[in-house]
Amino acid sequence: MWNFPLVPPTASKEGADISLLYWAITTLAVVFGSIVLFGVIYLAVRYRADNNAVDRSNATESDLRVELAWTLIPLVLALIMFGWATKLYADIYAPREGYYEVFVIGKQWMWHCQHPNGARENNVLTLPAGRLVKASIISQDVIHAFSIPAFRVKRDAVPGRYNAMYFTPTKPGEYHLFCTEYCGTKHSEMIGKVVVLPEKEFQAWLEKNAPGATAMTTTTGAAGAGLTLAQQGEQTFKALGCNACHLNPNSAVKVPDLTKTWGSEIPLEGGGTVKGDEAYIRESILNPGAKIHAGYQNLMPPYQGQVSEEQLVQLIAYIKSLAGVGEGGK
């Protein structure tokens, strides 16, 4: 009974850094907390009303120097901790490169994860140890949050937008995966595990779980069999009839060149530019009129309600692949 944990496992590079910061702030808190707690008890006992043995003379009622001291010392400490924490946060969450990418789709009440080679998992996420991972997270209904305490990272799964989360698993093992944003009846059952495998075992796992290698079926029907995520995207691209205009040299209408979409700064009608990223591609499929490429007309019908989040992820992977980008960013 007494053998219960008091700290979470630390299984990522980022987790170790965040733990260090956590304990540094905790130390600061314990020092200041002790000063106040023991100080109050000491003073309240020493200066109790019936104790006439203490010196109560020269009891000043204000003093600029002590006020400045207990304003400026905490202020300086706060600024130092702010700097440390902010630098660490920016290092972890600002866009990074050279990653292994997984797409995570949250829905009431499960997690659906897609690997670049087409492997898919529900409520389990299998990852390689020692490699930077980018999870692109979205929800198809309400807001969820994708939390892996052993890695000390978390990102909300928000409907309508991709949120990126980066981490580097270090220790092979199995770890908790939670939904931490309240999402309805079975919120507390929207849990699973993250399995970290050594690189070699992970490669074997990938091969074994590639579509076609097993009897896995997909929500998009036969389109997924034996194909990578980008290849599934190509199938979806054709199935939805996107190729009637896009990537069609014989197209009757003038459309933007999708091979130049990913990663570029796209000039917009009416001025300004937008980065060709997941969010832009997703929006341009669902609601093409939102941001019009300069020099083109708004001819495309909106696909809102006709494409699933899974298909969107495939299409994004496909358009990414057109730019000659495989997994891992540029």
Added chain:
Amino acid sequence: MATDKPNYLNWKTTVASWLLTYDHKRIGILYLVVISIFFALGGLAAAMIRMELATPKGDLLTSDVYNKMFTAHGVIMIFLFLIPSIPAVFGNFALPLMIGARDVAFPRLNLLSWYFFTGGALLVLIALFRGGIDTGWTFYTPYSSSFAKGEVSLAIVGVFLAGFASIFTGINFLVTIHKMRAPGMTWFRLPLFVWAMYATSLIQVLGTPVVAITLLLVAVERSFKIGIFDPNLGGDPILYQHLFWFYSHPAVYIMILPAMGVISEVISAFSKRRVFGYHFVAFSSLAIAIIGFLVWGHHMFSTGQSMYAGIVFSFLTWIVAIPSAIKTFNWMATIWKGRVHWDTPMLYALGFMGLFVIGGLTGLHLAAMATNVHLTDTYFIVAHFHYVMVGGGIMGYLAALHFWWPKMTGRMYPEGWGKLAAMLVFVGFNLTFFPQFILGYMGMPRRYHSYPEEWAVLNVLSTAGSSVLGLGYLLPLIYLTWSLKYGKVVTERNPWGARGLEWELVDTPPDPHNFERTPIVTRPAYDYNHPEEPTAFIPKPRPVVVGGKDG
């Protein structure tokens, strides 16, 4: 009651004289009665939550019932208890007395505020009893607007009305403090409770309309499918969070600032010493109110909010910790070289300092973005805000209740029972909530109906603590009610030997008209060094004008 002279409690005794009263003191009592009921209801919901969490499996309640319980607990405790608690009860009762005023500036608006509050609260209760709502007190979209079933809109309208009650109270206090201070009661002679109420009122008046309209938009989206927050209707769910926290973060200061004001009063009265660094304590209340409006984004670091916005919010959150630190150190210096009386209100004030300091310092982990993201939406958050809002807010409330109880009722509470309850609350509170910091760091998500086995022991500790805490809260309910009839009668004006107009010049219980005539203030607040000099005096009556009906 005790004296022959009629007081505000017994000069009229009909039900109508209470329900239609414009007397700030009676309105304070009306608020006290209704929010005590809501505190008990919210506490019952909390007890159900803790009982469910005594075992890892979700076995006592179904998950739907559990979700409704924590929603009921949050909505009731926040909107129907903590927000009105100190301002509407003790602000109403004591603030006009403290500044030497006859009443608040707008007595009719004050009564209307109670009716808005009670009416809104009834709507919320109807929503809860007609099947309940499961959105959480935060009403996050699109869950609340497009997915949740039940009487969400009704509850929202209830919260909207209660919000207006809060705005009315805020307006009343702002105008009262500006315009109705007695002659000689300059800004820097004001008791610090009044400064804290001023800062609180600013937040109530500036913040509450935003949450009121935001919640109404949720109801509009639910009813008419107009896309505001639901991305499927073309809305933005994150916009909701910005609008919600623009009020709801400052709302935390609505709960804690008045408690800080009470603590200044109590620590000074029971240390028999002027509050150390009066100006710093007064201005730190304003600083908290102002900076507190600019930190809401720290609730949203994990939503994918822009990195630069996050950095600014994080920076301001570190800064807003400083005024709280200033207050705490000044309170310590107030005790230094004082004559400390360990009466029940002082025990609560000392308990406040212990718990608030833990709550405030664990806020640092949440100001830091890198640790915030790991801890947000876990039990660390639950522990942190309970330390601030319950450890701080309710300890302040109980300190105020015991401090002003003899003035309000003309009866003294039983001191022994008071001390026992204060100890139980302190011990029970720590036992309940401290383990939750550890659970949160390990990643236990909040609002979970079941949880992994390895966290059972700490959860059992927390549940055990909550029964001690529950007993600690039950005792005052019993002995204070008991004291109304059997408590020692207090007729002297100043049972604590405290400074301040409400103690020096106002009868116990107060005269319906507070002061015989408007007092003239001659001394600063907390002038314990000059016991021979009264803080204020009642001027001699002006010569009687023939035909005048003064009196």
